[in-house]
Amino acid sequence: MSRYWSKIVHHLVPYVPGEQPPSTRAIKLNTNENPYPPSPRVVEAILREVGHGAEPLRRYPDPESRRLRETVAAYHGIRPGQIFIGNGSDEVLAHAFMALLKQERPLLFPDITYSFCSTYARLYGVDYRTVPLGDAFQVSVDDYTVPNGGVLLANPNAPTGRSLPLAAIEQLVARNTESVVVVDEAYVDFGGESALALIDRYPNLLVVQTMSKSRSLAGMRVGFAFGSETLIEALNRVKNSFNSYPLDRVAQAAAIAAYEDDAWFRANCARVVAARDRLTSGLQTLGFHVVPSAANFVFALHLNCDAGALAIKLREQGIFVRHFAAPWIDQYLRITIGTRDECDVLLAAVGTLVSEAPA
Ligand SMILES: *Cc1c(COP(=O)(O)O)cnc(C)c1O
Numbered sequence: 001m002s003r004y005w006s007k008i009v010h011h012l013v014p015y016v017p018g019e020q021p022p023s024t025r026a027i028k029l030n031t032n033e034n035p036y037p038p039s040p041r042v043v044e045a046i047l048r049e050v051g052h053g054a055e056p057l058r059r060y061p062d063p064e065s066r067r068l069r070e071t072v073a074a075y076h077g078i079r080p081g082q083i084f085i086g087n088g089s090d091e092v093l094a095h096a097f098m099a100l101l102k103q104e105r106p107l108l109f110p111d112i113t114y115s116f117c118s119t120y121a122r123l124y125g126v127d128y129r130t131v132p133l134g135d136a137f138q139v140s141v142d143d144y145t146v147p148n149g150g151v152l153l154a155n156p157n158a159p160t161g162r163s164l165p166l167a168a169i170e171q172l173v174a175r176n177t178e179s180v181v182v183v184d185e186a187y188v189d190f191g192g193e194s195a196l197a198l199i200d201r202y203p204n205l206l207v208v209q210t211m212s213k214s215r216s217l218a219g220m221r222v223g224f225a226f227g228s229e230t231l232i233e234a235l236n237r238v239k240n241s242f243n244s245y246p247l248d249r250v251a252q253a254a255a256i257a258a259y260e261d262d263a264w265f266r267a268n269c270a271r272v273v274a275a276r277d278r279l280t281s282g283l284q285t286l287g288f289h290v291v292p293s294a295a296n297f298v299f300a301l302h303l304n305c306d307a308g309a310l311a312i313k314l315r316e317q318g319i320f321v322r323h324f325a326a327p328w329i330d331q332y333l334r335i336t337i338g339t340r341d342e343c344d345v346l347l348a349a350v351g352t353l354v355s356e357a358p359a
Contacts, residue, residue, distance in 0.1 A: 008123075008125075011122060012119075012122055012123060013118070013119060013122055014119065015115055015116050015119045016115075017031065018030040018031035018320070018322050019320060021318075021320060023318070025318065026318045026319070026320055027318060027319045027320065027338065027342050027345055027346065028320050028336070028338075029297075029319065029320060029321050029335050029336040029337075029338050029342065029346060030320040030321050030322040030334075030336060031218075031322070031336065032158075032187075032213055032295075032296055032297050032336045033212070033213070033216075033218045033336065034213060034214065034215070034216035034218070034268060034272070034296070035272070035275075035336075035337070035338045035339045035342060036216055036268045036271065036272075036339070037216055038215065038216040038217055038254070038258055038264075039257065039258060039261035039264035039265075041257045041258075041260060041261045041264075042217070042254045042257045042258050042261070044257065045253040045254055045256065045257035046250050046253060046254050046257075048253065049249055049250050049253040049254075050249075050250065056249060057249065059249075060245055061245055061247060061248050061249040061252055062252065063240075063244040063245050065085045065247050065252050066080070067252065067256060068085060068222075068247070068252050068255050068256050068259075069083045069085060071255075071256045071259050071260070072224065072259060075259050075262075076196060076226070078196070078199065078200075078226065079229075081229045081232060082199060082226055082227060082228065082229060082232060083224060083225070083226055083232065084224065084225040084226075084227075084232045084235040084236065084239070085222065085223070085224055085246070085247060086223050086224075086225070086235075086239065086246050086247075087221045087222075087223070087243075087246040087247060087251075088210065088212065088221040088222065088223045089184070089186060089208050089209065089210035089212070089223025089224065089225075090116060090223065091221075091223060091246060092208050092223040092224065092225045092235070093116065093120060093182070093184065093208060093223075094120050094123075094124075095235050095238045095239055095242070096180075096182055096206060096208070096225065096235065097120040097121065097123075097124045097126055098124050098238050099234040099235050099237065099238040100150065100180045100182070100206065100231060100234055100235075101124075101126055101149065101150040101152065101180065101182070102124055102125070102126045102149075103149030103150060103179065104149060105127075105147055105148050105149035105179070106127040106128050106129045106148060106149055107121060107126050107127065107128040107129075107148065107149050107150040107151070107152060108128070108129055108130075108131055108144055108146075108148045108150070108151045108152070109128065109130060109131065109151070109152040109153065110130065110131055110132075110133050110139060110153070110157065111130040111131065111132050111133060111328075112133050112137060112157070112159075112160060112326075112328065112329060113152075113153075113154050113157055113158065114154050114157075114158045114184065114186075115324075117152055118130075126149075127149070129148075131143045131144065133157075133160075136162075136291075137157070137160040137162050137291060137299075138162060139153065139155075139157065139162070139164055139168075141164075141168050141171050141172045141175070144172055144175075144176065145175045145176070147178075148176070148179055149179055150179045150180045150181070150182065151172065151176055151179065151180075151181045151182070152181075152182045152184065153169075153172070153181070153182070153183055153184065154183075154184040154185075154186065154187075155169060155183050155184070155185060155188070155192055155195075156187045156188065156190070156191070156192045156293070156294040156295040158186065158187065158295070158297075159297070159299055159322070159324065159329070159332075159334040160291050160293075160299050161187070161291055161292070161293030161294060161295040161297060161298060161299050162291060162292065162293070162294070163191065163192040163193070163294035163295075165193055166193040166194075166195060166198075169183060169193075169195045169198070170195070170198055170202075173195070173198060173202045173204060173205045174202070176204065177202075177204055178204075179204065180204050180205075180206055180231065181202075181204060181205055181206070182206045182208060183195050183205070183206070183207050183208065184208045185207055185208060185209045186208075186209070186210050186212070186213055187213060187214075187294065187295035187296060187297075188209065188214075189213070189214035189215075189265075189269050190213075190214060190269060190272055190273055190276070190294060190295050190296045191273060191293075191294035191295070192294045192295075194207065195207050196209075196226055199226050199227050199228060202228075203227075203228040203230060203231070204228075204231075205227060205228075206225050206226070206227040206231050207225065207226040207227065208223065208224065208225050208226075209223065209224045209226070210222070210223040210224070211223070211255055211258060213296055214265065214268070214269055214272075214296070215258045215259075215265055216258075216268065217254060217255065217258060220250075220251045220254050220255065221247075221251060222247060222251055222254075222255045272296050272337050275337050275338070275339065275340055275343055276293060276296065276298065276337045278340070278343065279298060279335070279337060279343045279346075279347070280293070280298055282343070282347040283298065283300050283335075283347070283350070286302070286347070286350060286351055286354050287302055287303070287304065287354060288300040288301060288302045289301045289302075289303075291332075296336060296337045297334050297335060297336045297337060298334075298335050298337070299329075299332050299333075299334050299335075300332060300333050300335060301331050301332045301333075302331075302354060302357075304354070304357045304358070305353065305354055305357045306331070307323050307330065307331045307332055307333050308323050308325060308330065310323075310333060310350070310353055311323035311333060313353055314346075314349055314350070314353070317349055319345065319346055319349055321333050321334065321335045321336075321346075322334040322335075322336075
């Protein structure tokens with residue numbers, strides 16, 4: 001606490017990201033990064049961008065990421081004007097809070113979801129209500145049809161991994177025409193159904209995606225919002241009142257190259273999905289309950305082992321998983337899907353710890 005702080009700073013509850021251990025030998029299954037590197041074409045594009053010495057870096061990047069928007073628009077069969085690009089989807093979500101979700105009525109989101117939701121709500125002074133998930137962490141669309149100032153759903157949800165079918169998302173959007181529905185699709189490429197195809201029909205729908213997870217570019221910070229030109233304009237107004245250049249030259253070049261190598265992306269997603277199925281059965285064999293996941297992580301509970309203690313013991317062995325000391329979910333571990341080998345090391349370590357636990 002400092003008397004020099006602005007008043008609002010005293011009341012902020014900052015998001016706590018997963019640990020980034022300094023050792024590259026750690027088995028890092030705690031922040032949902034992709035276990036596979038980006039396409040070699042991404043590296044070539046980066047080298048091209050800074051080729052001829054650092055000369056291009058002298059100049060500001062394109063503030064509107066035009067080439068990247070054109071590439072992504074062509075990829076999805078939409079118009080560049082339906083795309084907003086930010087420095088990671090966290091920034092895109094932040095701008096959505098300020099541009100679209102700060103209304104008279106409260107914003108609705110699930111009680112168990114991406115913890116940045118409440119963090120941003122506090123930062124921007126957005127009134128919100130959390131809606132309890134069902135017993136199996138499921139979202140029920142009926143719960144979101146009360147009058148509201150906006151709805152924010154991660155689909156697949158985090159940290160549970162559960163997903164809603166497209167038909168349910170469409171119902172939600174169709175029943176909330178008076179407010180904006182934001183669907184955060186950070187994990188959609190691992191088995192969810194995207195609502196992107198609905199943006200032409202529903203001017204109140206904003207779909208948010210990221211290159212951090214399925215496209216292996218967490219280190220580049222590139223995120224998107226897709227929606228009607230009117231929603232995108234609101235985001236641009238906020239962005240251009242905050243930082244005109246959210247993406248540097250290298251990030252723009254890397255992102256374009258990543259979209260151009262679709263085969264690389266698809267192959268990695270398929271490998272992660274296969275490893276997820278294998279890890280799920282491995283954990284079940286050890287006595288875990290595993291929530292059905294459409295994401296690149298699993299959410300798992302063991303009735304004989306305290307999740308917090310397990311996470312600490314794994315960490316001592318250089319294996320990092322995520323544990324949230326929050327009500328209802330404090331006996332779960334969120335485990336990112338690693339390579340096949342990483343998953344095997346995790347299963348062996350967990351197997352030993354489980355067998356040592358008193359029954
Ligand atoms: C990882 C994640 C994001 C943020 O992604 P960035 O693009 O890296 O900022 C957004 N939403 C959810 C649900 C996530 O898990």
